Amino acid sequence: MATKDVVLSAQGPLAPQAQMPSVANLNINKSSRVQIGPKFVTVTQNVQNAEMVKGKCLCFDLISGHSYGGLRCAVAVFVCWSLIVATGLSVYFIYIVLPSQRTRLDLGVQADWYLRRQDWQAMPAYDVEYLNTPVPYAILGHSGLKYCDNKYDCINEMLYIQRDNLRRELGDIGPNFLIAGNGDLFEGRGANVVPAMVSSWNRKSIAIMLLGDYRTEIPKAIQFERIDFLLKTLVEKGALKEDYVLYGHCQVKTHFVSPGLNVVKELRRFSHWKDDNYTTCLTLPLPKYLWNVVKNSSRTERVSCVVALVAVVICVTLIVYFTTRPENTDDTVDMPPHEWNITRQMWLAQPYNNSERTTHFDPLFIVIVQHSVSNECRRFVSCAAELRNLQSYFIDTKQYDIPYNFLIGNDGRVYEGRGWGVVGAHTFTYNRCSLGLGFIGDYREEINPFTRVTEAQLNRTHMLLEDGVRLGFLRPDYQIVGAKDLQVTASPGSNLYNALRQWPNYDHQKRFRGLSCEQIYEKYKNEHL
Incomplete structure (x- = not known):
């Protein structure tokens, strides 16, 4: 029998429709696979190039007699993948996102202790x-x-x-x-x-x-x-x-x-x-316990312990060597308080009895600026620690409190030293009739690296001095000088000194050098500076 193009089904090739041949005699011996007479095989197909559509979706063979069989397969795939993605996102949200959003539990205790x-x-x-x-x-x-x-x-x-x-x-x-x-x-x-x-x-x-x-x-x-x-x-x-x-x-x-x-x-x-x-x-x-263990152990046990201890030490050393500490983002995060004017209590100053007052010369004529020649600090925690170190140094070695009335941190905050109306210990001869400001850092450009004064520091200093005028501790026509304008010193450092010279209140005439507080007061008390 001659064959033409065949149609493929899942069971194998089927011959195309043709007229049945004429058979005169047919002998059949024990065959169950022979059909006498016409046999009709219905093949459901998508008529497209006369081929049977065979689809596979999610490990199942889909043979569909409808044109939308492939669409059903695509929908099933989409639903299954959506469930997988949703499950993954839920696990991520529950076990990673939510725990990372937790914060410290506050006990709600409101007490000074x-x-x-x-x-x-x-x-x-x-x-x-x-x-x-x-x-x-x-x-x-x-x-x-x-x-x-x-x-x-x-x-x-x-x-x-x-x-x-x-x-x-x-x-x-x-x-x-x-x-x-x-x-x-x-x-x-x-x-x-x-x-x-x-x-x-x-x-x-x-x-x-x-x-x-x-x-x-x-x-x-x-x-x-x-x-x-x-x-x-x-x-x-x-x-x-x-x-x-x-x-x-x-x-x-x-x-x-x-x-x-x-x-x-x-x-x-x-x-x-x-x-x-x-x-x-x-x-x-521990000492007695270890001694009892060693004393009651055999030589083999002691050797085994030594070997194990050496192995542990080597492992720990390797772990420490190859393990890096998580990056500390402390440098980019400032802690509260976020006020710009920090009191002694806020930076945890030691109590000190500063009893000598500037009352006789109030309101003051002179603001003297110095630098601390100490480490820079750009966050509240660091600046507060630096002030405590400075105060401890002066109390331990000089037997007096931190010498400045106020200090200006590199974070732009103003820190209360001795405060308003208190005699400082910053500039010999002028302490009783001046306000002493100390800028934290070393501002000498001749020494590298040096501290650079910032706009935030200068702006906050202006705000502080305006407060002094408003409170009656400074004259409205107060004059700003660097310590080097009054004495032989490099303070407040060339970088800060050059910035001060641009201020309208800066004393370019150096009129106070060589005068005592009484002389300054008598000479300028009725004169507009």
């Missing part, structure tokens, strides 16, 4: 990981460092601990909260942030630390009252479970002295405290 991070001028954390609150445990420890019982010393201790913890790559100060000897309660990492105190317990506990070494210090009742208040508040805010368990640091990290024997003995006063591993807190700490 509760200091939030901004109150003790904490540096921004390098890394923040949030707890799945509420957590079932609270752990109490001590810093093992300097004891403090006044706000200024304790703030310095907090800053020291945070710097130390950052150097040890903990990402921030370790505990969630810290308590001073006078009962002041400091926010550390905060109520809903994973602490860094006991590695295996960090993600299921809130860490509380007493400032000081309570192996020798005696804890005060006010400290325990504040701990109890804190724990109750954490439960109310949903950070701690109602049936939480309180442990001492040494109970979860055996052969460890924290929180100190004198605190451990008082833990029974807390209703949620449990005495698990309590006896380990009362035995000698």
